[in-house]
Amino acid sequence: MTNLSVVYISKNSEKHLSQSLASVQELADEILLVDCGSTDQTTTIAKNFGARVLHQEWLGFGGQRQFAVKSARYDWILMLDTDEILRPDARKLIFSAIRESSATGFYLLRQNYIGRKPIRYSEWRNDWVLRLFDRRDGCYDTQAKVHESWRGSGPTQRLPGVSIDHYPFAFLKEMLPKLQRYAELNAEKVYARGRFISAWAPMNHGLSAFLRSYILRLGILDGVDGAAIAWTTALGAFMKYAIAREMQLQDKENS
Structure with missing residues (x-):
């Protein structure tokens, strides 16, 4: 018994959910899925795996994850996305980490894919994510609309080896809608800083x-694939600052 809650947030996330849930069943004392209005089979799949399902209207990424963490039954949390699959070797490492280590947070190494092709380089290499933690030691930033991460005050460690297989896109064309959403959210963050954004x-x-x-x-x-990641990363960065500059100019016109 590890007293571990495996926690997800979701909306229309049925594609890889069964594989993800199956990968954590032997590890979890509780599986919790917080859904914000799925119209596909997401919640049905989760319930079939014995997960506890809660509904919560969207609070932003940081707020939604913090709500899920607070709603869990146990203090140790493994936070996964619905397109992430835990490797079998990682389960043993997580058991040992919770029982034997003095750390209160652990970084897991994530292998990213496009379709079934692993991406070895670019922005997606060395993708360490802090996903295993004691919730008594920190929180998510509830104001974070994007790029939210767990913030703890205690010691952290990296678990050796790849722990998570991540399947964010089946095809390259799926990268574009996400790019647009994230560019808009990131632009709001840049705009909120209040710093002048030049035309360059x-x-x-x-x-x-x-x-x-x-x-x-x-x-x-x-x-x-590497070129597609580089170009979409570049376009996302360009649009983030272009949209934020546009917001500043609109403020100037309205003042």
């Missing part, structure tokens, strides 16, 4: 993002 800022950030992903982080070695 979108281009500078976009070009830097492309060079970092494709050249410095060797995305070129992932072929077309």
Whole structure:
């Protein structure tokens, strides 16, 4: 008995959910799924696996995850996305970490895929995510609309080896809608800082993002997939600052 809650947030997330739930059944003392209005089979699948399902209207990524953490029955939390599958070897490491380590948070290494092809380089390499933690030691930023992460005050460690297989996109074309959503949310963050955004800022950030992903982080070695990641990363950076600048100019016109 580890007293561990495996926690998900979801909306229309049926695609990989069965595989993800199956991967944690031997580990979890509780599986909790917090859904914000799925119209597909997400909640039915979760209930068939014995998960406890709660409904909560969308609070933003940070707020939704914090609600889920607070709603869990146990203090140790493994936070997973519905398109993430825990590897069998990771289950043993998680058991040991909770029982034997003094750390209150653990980073898990994630292998990302496009379709079934693993991405070895670019922005997606060395993707360490803090997903296993003692909720008594911290919280999610409830104001974070995007790029939310667990913030704890205690010691953290990395679990060795790849723990999570992540399947965010079946096809390259699926990257574009997500790019748009994230660009808009990130633009709001940039705008909220209140700093002046020059006309050159979108281009500078976009070009830097492309060079970092494709050249410095060797995305070129992932072929077309690496190029697609680099270009979408660059476009996302460009649009983030372009939209934020547009918001500033609109404020100026209205003042």
